[in-house]
Amino acid sequence: MDPATATLDASRGHRRLRPGMRALLTAFAVLTALATGALFVLAENTSETFAWTIQPPLTAAFIGAGYAAGFVLVVLSLREPLWAHSRVPVLTILVFVVLTLVATLLHVDRMHFDDDFGGLGALARGAAWFWLAVYVVVPVAMAVLLVVQERAPGADPAPRHPVPGLLRTALALESALLLVAGALIYVRPATAESVWPWEMAPFTARVVAAWLLAFGLATALAAVAGDLRRLRTAAIAYTVFGALVLAAVARFPDTLDWDAPAAWVFVALAAGVVLTGAVGWRLAPSDPAPSDPATTRSGLGRG
Numbered sequence: 001m002d003p004a005t006a007t008l009d010a011s012r013g014h015r016r017l018r019p020g021m022r023a024l025l026t027a028f029a030v031l032t033a034l035a036t037g038a039l040f041v042l043a044e045n046t047s048e049t050f051a052w053t054i055q056p057p058l059t060a061a062f063i064g065a066g067y068a069a070g071f072v073l074v075v076l077s078l079r080e081p082l083w084a085h086s087r088v089p090v091l092t093i094l095v096f097v098v099l100t101l102v103a104t105l106l107h108v109d110r111m112h113f114d115d116d117f118g119g120l121g122a123l124a125r126g127a128a129w130f131w132l133a134v135y136v137v138v139p140v141a142m143a144v145l146l147v148v149q150e151r152a153p154g155a156d157p158a159p160r161h162p163v164p165g166l167l168r169t170a171l172a173l174e175s176a177l178l179l180v181a182g183a184l185i186y187v188r189p190a191t192a193e194s195v196w197p198w199e200m201a202p203f204t205a206r207v208v209a210a211w212l213l214a215f216g217l218a219t220a221l222a223a224v225a226g227d228l229r230r231l232r233t234a235a236i237a238y239t240v241f242g243a244l245v246l247a248a249v250a251r252f253p254d255t256l257d258w259d260a261p262a263a264w265v266f267v268a269l270a271a272g273v274v275l276t277g278a279v280g281w282r283l284a285p286s287d288p289a290p291s292d293p294a295t296t297r298s299g300l301g302r303g
Helices: 003-012 019-041 043-049 057-078 087-106 122-150 165-187 189-195 202-225 232-251 261-283
Strands: none
Touching: 019 043, 019 057, 019 087, 019 122, 043 057, 043 122, 057 087, 057 202, 057 232, 087 122, 087 202, 087 232, 165 189, 165 202, 165 261, 189 202, 202 232, 202 261, 232 261
């Protein structure tokens, strides 16, 4: 970060990203990078290298795409000095880790623990214990640090770059689709048979749904109360997510039933995610706002 920018932010009284939140995001960047490698890159080897076996490989690659987008979210958030520019990414991550913790506890019997999967190697068993530890610690730590961050002295900079109406409408539509599909699958994984273009086991279906709900929340915040500058980080990650999902489909095309409408709806939605994310990314300014003493107090409900 430019020292001159830091001095200017301090003089305006803008709320900065606190050291505790910065440390947690750094740790999450490492974890998401590891998960991206284990799931997106090694999608066909989860029985040997991951916390539980994920079939078909396209499901692992889809979840890995979410982790890759999460990696982009946290790395870019660490480059942002102001909390207002990192709030949406942090809320997106928090929703995902809480929902994934619940899914893990509901399906803990599917994980590669010693008693049930004694024939597996040490890597798979170790990954199961590591996953459980991470998803117990991270949600609690993030919730605590989020409260501390919101109570930190200072204010958010005044919004200067409203989301254009057409982009806002597209984001609202995508948010509705992601939230509805995510909620249906998470609450009742068997629903995936009718709303998802390939079969998924209940555990992985709920983790997939966790990513849908997390990104659905992010797009809802962008559509309802967004400022382009504050949403730049989320827009870049959103673009990465959609692009990697399409890449995963291209890698495992036979997994989808192309005679079913759900497959084409899925591909169209992924392409829409890439398009809207790229447009938001392109429109969002990357430079600090010009000097202006006006600030707006903002809580969790502001984007």
